[in-house]
Amino acid sequence: MSKIYHEHDRMWEKDKIKIIDCKTCGFIHLYPIPTKNDIEEFYKLSYFSEIKPFDYGTVTESYVEKKTEQVLQNSSYKYIYNKVINLLHRSCSSSFRMLDIGCGNDLLAKYFQIAGWETNVLEPNKDAAYYLSRFGISVCERFAEEIDEIGFKDLSFVNIQFVLEHIADPVSLLEKVHKAMAPGGLSVFVFPMILVTDN
Numbered sequence: 237m238s239k240i241y242h243e244h245d246r247m248w249e250k251d252k253i254k255i256i257d258c259k260t261c262g263f264i265h266l267y268p269i270p271t272k273n274d275i276e277e278f279y280k281l282s283y284f285s286e287i288k289p290f291d292y293g294t295v296t297e298s299y300v301e302k303k304t305e306q307v308l309q310n311s312s313y314k315y316i317y318n319k320v321i322n323l324l325h326r327s328c329s330s331s332f333r334m335l336d337i338g339c340g341n342d343l344l345a346k347y348f349q350i351a352g353w354e355t356n357v358l359e360p361n362k363d364a365a366y367y368l369s370r371f372g373i374s375v376c377e378r379f380a381e382e383i384d385e386i387g388f389k390d391l392s393f394v395n396i397q398f399v400l401e402h403i404a405d406p407v408s409l410l411e412k413v414h415k416a417m418a419p420g421g422l423s424v425f426v427f428p429m430i431l432v433t434d435n
């Protein structure tokens with residue numbers, strides 16, 4: 237747990253969870269800041285059952301087949317794929333190697349895999365990792381920050397959507413991602429912007 241005092245005037249509390257508008261950090265964050273163990277437990281075991289519930293019992297062979305068809309028709313996957321291909325052709329000579337970090341149940345990696353890419357996923361939640369593996373996607377049940385311990389290299393495309401806001405040290409993660417990438421490779425980052433008012 238952080239020993240720094242986080243100065244704040246504004247605080248919100250619900251179900252014993254406190255969030256402060258922190259003058260020390262300049263962020264709005266949980267208080268006290270959760271320990272590494274708290275975070276690991278939460279994302280490994282609870283996140284997809286409590287925050288994003290999904291009935292994993294429904295993932296039968298026919299479900300996988302039907303869902304794979306939907307992946308192929310998915311216009312947002314197609315858009316991202318075409319964008320990546322167009323930009324990569326100009327700048328990256330590396331083989332097509334993609335990593336999706338913290339994708340949960342999302343199947344963008346499957347789209348790239350069907351298109352012939354080498355694909356990997358980092359997903360710490362055991363249920364989501366199982367779901368992805370049912371689609372034949374190679375999954376490391378590890379946290380985003382552990383990317384440097386796995387030995388990925390020459391990645392031509394890294395997808396990080398709605399992950400940075402869950403990370404204690406996002407700058408360090410970006411540095412690690414950069415090291416794992418091929419020269420001229422591409423990354424996509426998506427994160428929420430929250431406007432906070434006094435009301």
Ligand SMILES: [Zn+2]
Nearest residue numbers: 242258260261
């Ligand atoms: Zn703070």
